[in-house]
Amino acid sequence: MLIERLTWPLTIAHRGARSTAPENSLEAIATAIDAGSELIEIDVHLAADGSLVLCHDTTLSRTHGVGQPVATLTATAVKRWPIRSSARLGLTGWPDVETVTLNEVFARFAGAPVAWLIEAKYPANPTDAQLDAVGDAIVDHVFRWDLTKRAIVQSFNRRPGLRAIAARIPAGYIETAGGSDPVLLREQGFDFYGMRKDAPPARIQAAADADLLPLIYTINRRSERDAALEAGAAAIVTDDPLYLSDRAPGPDLYQLGTWPHGHLPSPVNPVTGVLAGGALELAPTRMETGVPENYTAAVLGSASHGTPPGSWTWDVRVALLEATSATRSAQIQICMDSDVGYHDDDHSRVDCYNILMRPNGALDLYAAADGSATRLATASGPPVPVGTSPVYVPLRIEVSPTHVSARRLDASGVVASAADARFRGGYVGVGVRSVRARFIPGGRA
Template sequence: MRRKHFVLISLAGLACSVALILRKGRRKTVGGEWPVNLAHRGASSLAPENTIEAFRLAVEAGAGGLELDVHMTRDGHIVVIHDATVDRTTDGAGPVSEMTLDELRGFDTGHNFSPDGGPSHPYRGRGVRVPTLEEVLREFPGVAVNIDIKAGHPGIEAAVLGVLRDADALGRVLVVSTPHATVKRFRKVSGGHVSTGATKWEIGVFYLLSRLRLERLVRPAYDALQVPLRHRGIRVVSLRFIRAAHDRGVRVDVWTINQAGEMRRLLDLGADVIMTDRPATLAEVLKRRAESS
């Protein structure tokens, strides 16, 4: 029975690979060295996630890149926030897409954050607000930015591209999104001139083909495979997977890793980027590796 299931899955993967091979479209390789230390929503263990404060702490700790999430407000602004609503991360309530930027600015993004799980709220009432993507790009001009488009608002892909152009940031970003359709639309509006990550569907196809040692059938339209260590009990990141990705000129970015030992193991395997809530920990790991090499 297991053998039958494996054959069926393999055939499905091959069928999907044919679709990939037939896909045309341009791919822009990320220019220069993409930083290993990518701060997941900033230094989100130390400050409210996806805020200027968290991003500043991350950069000061040694992060070379920032991972963030974006939604679009009712009046068309691209804002940096993970959830579709403001409930979890602010003292407000309601969907981001139904608010104007001014309404969103009225909420305290530091209100709920507690580094110790509840007793203290060091950022409450200190004026921490949801930033726009434009503000983040201009505040950190020399930093790579990983942008995760979280919701398929009509026109969000073109709006994100417009912000990137206005900030002259096309060459230092990677755009990702879980829905395949969102990334497909972004690749179309950007003409393939902005680097993108693989979608969940593309990752699944590549994983299956790499297991069958058929990764050379893939002509990737993406620059990075952003994956967890495991998915539904299946190990994703392995030496074989990383080598297969590198064979196709694609990075492997692993999320979200906060333990120094796991960071070292992944770096030994050849992972290109590690997303972490603790950029200072990763910076220390990288420093010690450099000193011992």
């Protein structure tokens, strides 16, 4: 994929596709390519032997569990330690994978229909010579693999990018403070300007006015993507390119044993949960009866974010592992109009149906709309077991053109149903209020 043929606005795969595969690995890059990404961002450090090693941090501590600075090691030494997919990155179900060099990446993927956004990393307090050296090494690799029209060099320091510009390779500059003059960046030859997702719209527009393409980091919600594009972003850098590109099929029910495709924590209480044995376990930040820290939620995906289906069914099994009282709840949100994230204490965030399963056996169906929640239906059943050994209660969520209902599929047969047709399709999520719960998908039709 030539840079000049990229389709803007663009979704850029961050560190490969790090929400679904170990970051900066061959596996993450392959995942991003399979997701249809046109431009893949990767991070490289200059190792002690002159190799370029894929790694984001200055040390191997976070990703490998080894407190060694990358710049002091040869590529051979770095390869002694794999990327710890599950133990360090939380990608349950993934094996540890090999640390690779940029040369190995290009050896495997140089012929793939993608372009490369190569971020130059460097040690703490780098010298100008170190910054120039990593820039020159990237340029050398780009020329060696004949990728001059398919690569962009970027960094949080301008020097590596200036080395690329001198070699007539496109370059970008990234910053967090937003204090640079975009006109000056353009005069220096930069084409791209990386900004944080909280960059003011006026700053994004100023970059665009200076003929720079603003690349916004790191966005994993479609609602945030839409806001950034409206502000003038040229590209969205995301950990989950499949989800952000709108190509993810239906609700991804965490069956890959990782945290993929829309499994987004509530921004109010960003607890991502734990994946174990095919189940997603959520717990509030504090197990107590107060507010609001005892609530958390995750967006799972969407039944249809385009044309909603007239009818659909979703089966899920729910187990309560701990609860502060008999009236607190495990929750399921359906037909959400946005993936901004439902929150039990702030109904103005999103409109949806909210299903609450309580330890005392009550099954409640609410509609959250226009900033308030209204109970549409309630049903009483036998108490739900609470304990460290999961006892799953099967639920069936059904949406028809005229009704919405939640039914316990155990012997109780309890059902909460209402004639309500306000919300259809949309996003799906789960949450907990002063309980710890596990959710296992059954199926969807």
